[in-house]
Amino acid sequence: MRTVVKTDQHIPAKDSTSSPQSSSNAPIVQLRSVTKTYNNGCHGLLDVSLEVKQKEFLLITGPSGSGKSTLLKLLYGEELATQGEVIVNDCNVTDLRGDRLSLLRRRIGIVFQDYKLIPQRTVAENVTFVLQAQGFTRKEIQRRLEPTLKLVGLLSKANCFPDQLSGGEQQRVSVARAIVGTPPLILADEPTGNLDPDNSWQVIQILQKLNSFGATVIVTTHDEQLVRRCNHPVVQVCNGRLYRK
Template identity: 70%
Template structure:
């Protein structure tokens, strides 16, 4: 066991939960719940072992750990990109492992996902990249035009709406990807190493945007290995090391 850490299962106490959520106790419920989750690959590698975790609606949680520790696998289990070998992965009250086709697509529409490498469409403008999500979900032109400006304003890219990805800095590209993730107002945002390709200033801008989303009631889960950002942000942290989940002890 790593020094200064305690093995989980983790369930926030009421005192801890109140300190990280803008929601009242009456409206808080588990939005993510993992019960004895194990993930093994065909080559025999155990990515995650006996993971027990409950995240309440409105929480902001950092998931940290060294490269290859299982952080990305953890997030992929939440949106169904990977399936658990054993155990239950519950998101929004649904067992993700049992979802396929339209039911899995419906769940993913309720989750905003931010990737380290942005995944913007090169030949579409910022506005078109963000609007594409709404179009794919069946929103009409009027509703898309209503939702687009607030999403761009949230990330500070109103003036870049007509720019293409290759005309943006790395920080701007990541902010565009955040706008794309939140434009449909999902209750849950997953950010996988969102600052991994950014310098310190742009990294903090990204974290500030995620904190703003949290302040309006969105549940945010961020994987990162950047300990300085974690210290500045002052939100709960869990560690994944060698496939196991730990809660760091205060120093």
């Protein structure tokens, strides 16, 4: 059954993508002497340590192939560290398998550079797909959907398909899908890599707004101009090693 959104429905005054966060300044992400070595002997990361506190907005820079994407994949368990510890939400990701890993991933919103939208599903269906898989009721899905689409500026495109959208709009659908479950941690892997400067800044502004609501945001990018414009803490990955800028 298709999820259809009527664009003239009432929108709550407060975006339901926001959620109260702990006032604690405890880290939500910790990498402790992490090394990732692939089967061919190449190092994705080499003895990397990093701590990201709750509600922080962190930019990770570096050239293609430097290890940025590897770092994010370690955080949501797509890759496993060869050595060291990866701690997310007080869980050692290396120890998680099956349902336990799935539960952790529900607490992480992931934005991909290539969008990863389902072509045969509408904007609304792409955004709500994960909620449906997690067993949310139709009423709760609808409650979350409209404010989320409004936040990313796509309420009027709810019933469009991905091939009817621009690249910038498709990336905003990807952002909406990542945040509709109100995760405390958002990981964005080169979210502006395929976008022009105006669309890139629009995506970053959405992520900054989510950060102001209390979400922790980690963004990888090779766009130095964007990094300077953002004025957030920055770490650089170079040859698998991490440097504070």
